[in-house]
Amino acid sequence: MAAETREREEQGGPAVFFLHPDLGIGGAERLIVDAAVALRARGCRVQIWTPRFDPSRCFSEALQLDVRTAGGWLPRSILGRGHALCAALRMVCLALHVLLLSGEAPDAFVCDQVSACIPVLRLFRTRKKVLFYCHFPDQLLTKRESFIKRLYRAPLDWLEEYTTGLADCILVNSCFTASVFKETFKSLSHLNPDVLYPSLNFSKFDTVVSSDVASIVCKRRFLFLSINRYERKKNLILALEALHELRSRLDAHEWSETHLVLAGGYDDAVQENVDYYEELKAVAAKLRVEEQVTFLRSFSDEQKISLLSSCICVLYTPSNEHFGIVPLEAMYMKCPVIAVNSGGPLESIVNNQTGFLCEPLPTQFAEAMEKFVKIPALKRTMGAAGRTRVLEKFSSEAFTEKLYQYIHSLMQ
Structure with a gap:
């Protein structure tokens, strides 16, 4: 293992790939871009993979990074509904593309927002390590005003909790989110995610x-x-x-x-x-x-x-x-x-x-x-x-x- 680490460092550091659902403009995107810039500054080979990237609607630093797209052919919604399901499917498709079709050999993945892709990253024999950054439990970001909506969200809520627990390392953006994480994901109460505050590029x-x-x-x-x-x-x-x-x-x-x-x-x-x-x-x-x-x-x-x-x-x-x-x-x-x-x-x-x-x-x-x-x-x-x-x-x-x-x- 030590020899492998030295070899990676001689080649310019580990290859770290970010998987993100939509690299637009927002707090989550700001953190992902900053994280990619930070790791690149420490000698890592960094790529950001996303189903959707619009160079005219992104942070300026993203234009200087190696951003690649896949899975965007899947719809973002079905007649204006099912956004969470479509996001999960798009991220699963993205993960499969990176592992099977990209020709790349990452050492580790950083995922955020949508955890459905994590099981895919664990399927293969040479499984890569996965760090999941939890901005906030997705299931708390939507209202359940009807029985149909609650029925639709039930398996997605279970999937989010189960797949989040499969990550090798879980980080959250604040102590507040850490407390909500433990309250929401009951089956993961044994986990204590570390807090990594976002920062600024001064x-x-x-x-x-x-x-x-x-x-x-x-x-x-x-x-x-x-x-x-x-x-x-x-x-x-x-x-x-x-x-x-x-x-x-x-x-x-x-x-x-x-x-x-x-x-x-x-x-x-x-x-x-x-x-x-x-x-x-x-x-x-x-x-x-x-x-x-x-x-x-x-x-x-x-x-x-x-x-x-x-x-x-x-x-x-x-x-x-x-x-x-x-x-x-x-x-x-x-x-x-x-x-x-x-x-x-x-x-x-x-x-x-x-x-x-x-x-x-x-x-x-x-x-x-x-x-x-x-x-x-x-x-x-x-x-x-x-x-x-x-x-x-x-x-x-x-x-x-x-x-x-x-x-x-x-x-x-």
Whole structure:
């Protein structure tokens, strides 16, 4: 085994393949791209395999990685339904393609989101090691409002739990997710997944914003920013309702200088994105705040940096978020965060120091927003504290070293 390890190192390190269901724009995709970049920096030969990859809708770093596709011929849904089943089938097909048709010889696999492919990776005599990164149990991400839906999900829930337990190493993104993991997967109660916090590529955020990119920013003194995908579970309506509530707390001049940007991942192929975008515009009109709101869809990294550089605060509205990379990005950019006091933000944000943790109520969010309008120095002091916290606890160096050690342990 030692000789084999030395041979791999002489050849440039182990070959680590990532299997991911859709390499678009989101928190899970951000982590996968960062993990791939981290392992490549440590000398690993890295490939990302996915059924779907659109170079026009991805993180910029993904364009510098070896990304390959297979299994995309299978549908993502059947008449708009069965997304979970189709995702499982696509990932099984992807795993079979990599093992049987790609001509590649990976040493280890990193899977996330969909665990159905793990048994396939264990079928062959020269079985490869599998690390599974659990962002959150998939079965908790969908509602069971009918008997038919519960019946449909029952075998898929069992499959998720069973196949997750087959991984050689299981990591989660927060202590919150670790507790939910144990509560949800009863048969895996003997397992204690390790926590590997997501990190940031600091160099990307140190980019100097060009004037043409900065032009997208509304020239308002009190610019609030929300960054989240256009999905209902992100509760973006809370940001609009908080803005409406804030109006009654400000004088006419302060209100005229206030603006909210709702920036988020958007895909025309995802019907929920399309429907929710229209719903949000209707809510803004109903609340009569549409003149104070800008909807920005599928923005670039440069645009995000420009917005974070210009806003006084980030509104982070989802409840029980698994971890949430946006608060880290904001705090690194010295931008305080107002977030719901549940889930991952409890581990990333220090209440009253790097931002505010509130109940998911418009009145509480508006009260916190008012403080940044009335007390200009608050952004500077909280922003500095946020930058310090990210550098100390969520550095890319710590993430890279821990991830590499997990992969190295698997190879022994």
